Amino acid sequence: MPKWQRILSLIVQHNKQSFTRIRYDWGRELVVIASTGILLGLFYYMFHDFLQDKLQGLPTSLREMIAIRLRAAVMLGLGLWVGGRLSNLFRDEPSWANFAQRSGEDPWVVNAFRLGQALILILVSYGIFWRFFAPSLALQCGSLALAGLTFAIMRTKKEGQGTQSLKPILRDVEESRSRTLRSWRWFQIVQRNRLCRLCLGMSLVLQLLIGVMHGFGWPLFLTVLATMLASALLSWSVAFQLEEDMRAVWFERQLGCSHEEFVKVYQEICWMLGLGLAALSLVTALITGVPGRAPLSEWLKLLPIAALFPIITPAVMFQVAPERPLLQILITGLIGLFLGTAIYAHYLSVFLVPIAITYAKNYQKDNFYRS
Numbered sequence: 001m002p003k004w005q006r007i008l009s010l011i012v013q014h015n016k017q018s019f020t021r022i023r024y025d026w027g028r029e030l031v032v033i034a035s036t037g038i039l040l041g042l043f044y045y046m047f048h049d050f051l052q053d054k055l056q057g058l059p060t061s062l063r064e065m066i067a068i069r070l071r072a073a074v075m076l077g078l079g080l081w082v083g084g085r086l087s088n089l090f091r092d093e094p095s096w097a098n099f100a101q102r103s104g105e106d107p108w109v110v111n112a113f114r115l116g117q118a119l120i121l122i123l124v125s126y127g128i129f130w131r132f133f134a135p136s137l138a139l140q141c142g143s144l145a146l147a148g149l150t151f152a153i154m155r156t157k158k159e160g161q162g163t164q165s166l167k168p169i170l171r172d173v174e175e176s177r178s179r180t181l182r183s184w185r186w187f188q189i190v191q192r193n194r195l196c197r198l199c200l201g202m203s204l205v206l207q208l209l210i211g212v213m214h215g216f217g218w219p220l221f222l223t224v225l226a227t228m229l230a231s232a233l234l235s236w237s238v239a240f241q242l243e244e245d246m247r248a249v250w251f252e253r254q255l256g257c258s259h260e261e262f263v264k265v266y267q268e269i270c271w272m273l274g275l276g277l278a279a280l281s282l283v284t285a286l287i288t289g290v291p292g293r294a295p296l297s298e299w300l301k302l303l304p305i306a307a308l309f310p311i312i313t314p315a316v317m318f319q320v321a322p323e324r325p326l327l328q329i330l331i332t333g334l335i336g337l338f339l340g341t342a343i344y345a346h347y348l349s350v351f352l353v354p355i356a357i358t359y360a361k362n363y364q365k366d367n368f369y370r371s
Contacts (some may be wrong), residue, residue: 003109005308010105014096040108040305059312066222074129078142078153082125082197086118122147156192159370177255181265189269199237206230207280214288220298221344226339227281227302231309232333234273238266238313239328246323249368259318259368263361267314274307281306304343304350309336311353315360318367337358 001009088161089097100110122144130140189196210226245252252262280321316331339356342349 001233003106003112006105006109007112007116009070009338010096010100010109014113014117015120017096027210033361051069056319063085071136072142075139075143076146078125078129079146079151082122082143083147084154084194085121086147086151087154089121090114100241126167162242177257178261178265181252181257181262182268184267185241185245185265186269186272188244189237193241193244195238195240196237199233199240203230203233203237203277204280206233207277207284210281211288214285222342223299223302224305224344227305228309228336231274231306232329233342234312235270235332236325236329236338238273238310239325239332242266242317242322243325253369257368259366262368263314263317263325266317269309270313272309277310278303278307301343301347304347304353307354308340308343309333312336312339312360314363315357318364319360322367 088095091098096113097110100113101107126140126143172185190200191197206226207230210223210230213226215221285299312335313328313332316335317328319331321327335356339349340355342352
């Protein structure tokens with residue numbers, strides 16, 4: 001068989017994996033696809049109406065600046081994502097390319113397959129975003145440069161892993177099982193899992209920007225939106241860690257870990273994250289000063305909103321598909337938007353949060369052993 005046909009065959013088989021999974025797990029995948037589509041539609045409907053209503057009252061220059069910042073955030077986030085996918089494509093660990101090499105395939109063919117698949121990934125990813133966001137040439141080049149930089153950094157780290165000494169994750173002291181499980185996941189989130197650390201870092205950077213918004217006296221609803229996003233980023237880090245845990249969830253099951261115990265571990269971690277961001281929001285407001293355009297009681301609403309998204313995450317983590325972080329992000333985001341908007345409208349809506357958590361937990365009861 002000619003080399004170009006072998007290269008094409010590797011590309012086809014690589015991209016065929018997702019469709020094969022859908023074919024043989026059609027029922028579950030159909031639920032996931034339908035749920036994701038409905039949630040995305042709701043997000044578009046709510047944000048479209050909200051932005052049409054709220055942003056019309058802002059000056060044209062401020063609206064254009066917000067639009068540019070949003071495009072930049074989306075394109076830079078896309079660059080990080082594409083860089084991560086390219087790193088996975090060129091990794092030497094077990095993969096489709098690694099399998100072809102072990103099967104005796106010509107290294108030139110394997111490298112050509114990787115380059116061809118990388119080109120497809122870049123064209124499809126950036127083609128979709130260029131179609132809907134129409135970013136400037138500078139943003140496009142910046143996003144591509146960030147993707148290349150992310151790829152280079154991740155490749156350098158993986159190549160140097162062989163000379164690094166392993167650091168212990170848990171302390172060599174006697175602890176309870178729940179404390180050990182919590183310590184393990186907390187260490188993974190803050191030190192090991194790259195996506196989790198990225199989300200935490202972006203949340204901290206966004207909190208610094210919120211301080212700048214405080215100082216310049218931006219409208220309160222923009223600060224509320226930024227606080228929601230910072231809180232949502234914390235819940236995203238939990239969703240990515242849950243994806244990693246579901247790949248080895250058999251370990252907790254073999255230990256006899258119950259559904260309630262597993263959820264409680266994540267609940268404690270989420271409370272730590274949520275309360276930490278709420279405290280940081282309070283410190284930010286005290287340092288920058290509360291603008292005089294709104295009373296202090298209105299600005300204090302930012303504290304429960306900052307802690308909202310991670311706190312509700314454990315109540316919905318086993319609702320549909322815990323191993324799908326995108327679905328976790330959409331569900332948490334939808335519930336958080338409703339509750340956060342209610343708190344923004346009236347501070348007594350804070351009491352809706354424990355009610356929603358209690359009812360949501362009942363719908364996922366004992367799903368730890370069913371997932």
